[in-house]
Amino acid sequence: MKLFKAGAAAAVAVVLSLTATACGGGSGSAGDGGTAGGGKDKIVIGIKFDQPGLGLKTPDGKFTGFDVDVATYVAKELGYQPDQIEFKQAVSAERENLISNGDVKLVVATYTINDKRKAKVDFAGPYFLAHQDLLVRADDTSITKAEDLNKKNLCSVTGSTSAQNVKTKLAPDANLLEQGGYSECLTGLENKTVDALTTDNSILAGFAAQEKNKGKFKLVGLKLSDEPYGIGLKKGDKELQTKVNAALKKMVEDGSWQKAVDANLGPAGYKAEPAPQITEGS
Numbered sequence: 001m002k003l004f005k006a007g008a009a010a011a012v013a014v015v016l017s018l019t020a021t022a023c024g025g026g027s028g029s030a031g032d033g034g035t036a037g038g039g040k041d042k043i044v045i046g047i048k049f050d051q052p053g054l055g056l057k058t059p060d061g062k063f064t065g066f067d068v069d070v071a072t073y074v075a076k077e078l079g080y081q082p083d084q085i086e087f088k089q090a091v092s093a094e095r096e097n098l099i100s101n102g103d104v105k106l107v108v109a110t111y112t113i114n115d116k117r118k119a120k121v122d123f124a125g126p127y128f129l130a131h132q133d134l135l136v137r138a139d140d141t142s143i144t145k146a147e148d149l150n151k152k153n154l155c156s157v158t159g160s161t162s163a164q165n166v167k168t169k170l171a172p173d174a175n176l177l178e179q180g181g182y183s184e185c186l187t188g189l190e191n192k193t194v195d196a197l198t199t200d201n202s203i204l205a206g207f208a209a210q211e212k213n214k215g216k217f218k219l220v221g222l223k224l225s226d227e228p229y230g231i232g233l234k235k236g237d238k239e240l241q242t243k244v245n246a247a248l249k250k251m252v253e254d255g256s257w258q259k260a261v262d263a264n265l266g267p268a269g270y271k272a273e274p275a276p277q278i279t280e281g282s
């Protein structure tokens, strides 16, 4: 009986300590997208879940893409192993909120650095340079430049730079449909409710190359903007910004950056620009 009691007590102790660990490492219980204090249980990172080649959650629950590799490398430099990373979906319009609320520590999600966003968050980087382009159905010959979009049904994503560029300068008379994510736009393009999808060429190339989309779509091949991707982090966190910048620099210098580009964007035939100079925080 005594033995049994001791065993039960030990079991309770184990359960309690497990619970404590779970709480401590919970989804940023300290409101900073990670664990406060000295513990380094977990880091929460916002990525895209529906962008092949960049940030994709596969049906078996794995995460793949260039942004995932960048996030994993940076996390390691910050002291977190891959199994200590929790990836959280960060749709375009929610990225600033996720960071300011402390739901995530970092956002690595095709996140263009710009002044409007810098009013709310800080960035490290840039670590990649993309350009806005258009995706149309493979047999379309009516859209070859941005102005051709006027009066056409165009899809982009709420809170993205591409949607903003269309409205303010590229094609103000386009009939712009804004969706929550790019995969929704792709469905519209396929079933002809929209005539074109606009966002970064890196994202469009990934969609066009997907097995299920082969032969259905084509990139128009325009460079309608510069989209330097940064890693979003809490405004004013200079220490984190410096560490993330150092990690990005190391990733380029040791060849891991090029490897990640080739592995994730190569299969789509995407010709990536060289790694950009880091400008944030200096």
Ligand code: GLU
Residues within 6 Å of the ligand: 092, 109, 110, 111, 112, 157, 159, 160, 161, 162, 199, 200, 227
């Ligand atoms: N890079 C652009 C942006 O940050 C478009 C891609 C996206 O929505 O993630 O808005």
